[in-house]
Amino acid sequence: MDFKEFKQHAKSKLSDHWPILIVITIIVLIVSGMGDNSARQFSNGFAVDYGKSAGSLLSLILSGPLALGTANFYLRLVNKNEAKIERFFDGFKNFLNAFVLHVMTTVFILLWTLLLIVPGIIAAINYSMAFLIMSENEDISPMDAIEKSKMLMKNHKMEYFSFILSFFGWVIIGILTFGLGFLYLYPYFYASKIYFYRSIKGETEDYEYILESKKP
Numbered sequence: 001m002d003f004k005e006f007k008q009h010a011k012s013k014l015s016d017h018w019p020i021l022i023v024i025t026i027i028v029l030i031v032s033g034m035g036d037n038s039a040r041q042f043s044n045g046f047a048v049d050y051g052k053s054a055g056s057l058l059s060l061i062l063s064g065p066l067a068l069g070t071a072n073f074y075l076r077l078v079n080k081n082e083a084k085i086e087r088f089f090d091g092f093k094n095f096l097n098a099f100v101l102h103v104m105t106t107v108f109i110l111l112w113t114l115l116l117i118v119p120g121i122i123a124a125i126n127y128s129m130a131f132l133i134m135s136e137n138e139d140i141s142p143m144d145a146i147e148k149s150k151m152l153m154k155n156h157k158m159e160y161f162s163f164i165l166s167f168f169g170w171v172i173i174g175i176l177t178f179g180l181g182f183l184y185l186y187p188y189f190y191a192s193k194i195y196f197y198r199s200i201k202g203e204t205e206d207y208e209y210i211l212e213s214k215k216p
Contacts, residue, residue, distance in 0.1 A: 031059055068098040
């Protein structure tokens with residue numbers, strides 16, 4: 001699996017859209033309560049995309065829909081070169097499922113982490129594609145999205161862990177720049193993650209992707 005190629009494709013997709021990407025990333029970082037927990041959330045591979053911010057009621061309520069909206073936005077950016085901020089808020093159209101999926105993945109990861117750190121990391125990786133799957137399948141239940149993510153990641157957990165580690169230098173830069181580096185890292189990571197997701201699904205760069213929702 002060529003992570004370098006994923007990243008090169010991601011950079012090309014991001015290059016013309018940085019203003020909107022920065023705005024979206026700032027919203028994500030504020031809602032997720034990122035900052036002191038930046039490295040920990042990144043190490044979990046953004047498995048629930050906004051990590052463990054349930055300490056704030058507002059964050060708990062908003063994190064799921066924004067995670068789903070982020071998945072939808074980056075899928076469309078990579079697959080159709082579309083960068084419309086309204087796609088970022090589309091997760092609120094499926095609010096209940098997105099909210100439940102966020103809560104379920106967060107609770108499951110927490111429970112596995114209570115056993116040992118490693119099972120918690122494995123659980124986070126297992127659930128890492130759940131919001132992308134839900135974005136592509138609007139009517140899917142949260143549990144089905146989790147199960148499909150686990151099946152998809154069954155033979156790719158170490159690859160995804162290595163993929164995450166390949167960005168760790170950027171995490172250090174983000175910390176050293178008091179968070180400014182994350183304005184670049186988050187879009188870069190997420191767009192690259194879409195290519196990882198497409199790869200494990202067997203999709204190629206030439207595949208013309210159409211979301212099932214068929215939003216105009």
